[in-house]
Amino acid sequence: MIPVDAAIRRVERADLLAVVRIERACFADPWPYDAFERLLDEPAFLVAERDDGIVGYVVADSTPNHGRDIGHVKDLAVHPEARGEGLGRGLLRSALARLRGVGVAVVRLEVRESNAVARSLYADEGFEPVRRVSNYYRDGEDAIVLVVDLGEWATEA
DSSP states (O other), X not given: OOOTTOEEEEOOGGGHHHHHHHHHHHOSSOOOHHHHHHTTTSXXXXXXXXXXXXXXXXXXXXXXXXXXXXEEEEEEEEOGGGTTSSHHHHHHHHHHHHHHHTTEEEEEEEEETTXXXXXXXXXXXXXXXXXEETTOSTTSOOEEEEEEEHHHHHHHO
């Protein structure tokens, strides 16, 4: 569920400082500003906005793959003070819908093995684990690679 006081929309360049602030508040090894800047034109770089500003974002892109384009959720974060309100789910669903709208068939993502909250959200949305990547994160933690078929997701959403 998306709180009634939050709107999800495409990112704008003017949003990037707020996105970076949330990234730094959420992750021990945050992306730099220029990483977000390079992804501005991706079809599913979205922000959740309230009257007081940006409270979350998702970054997802697509790669052509012989008629079955592959999407990749690269980053998803909600400001710590705005968690537990459905913003992460709203951002994820909006990104998946946009990716489906541009012809993406399958979406993958990597998630920390220890991130039970995120793993639960992704499982609820139909993502299934396909493999583990050892030492994926800079601190040595493993990542779990998850995948969802957007055709199946759309019929269940």
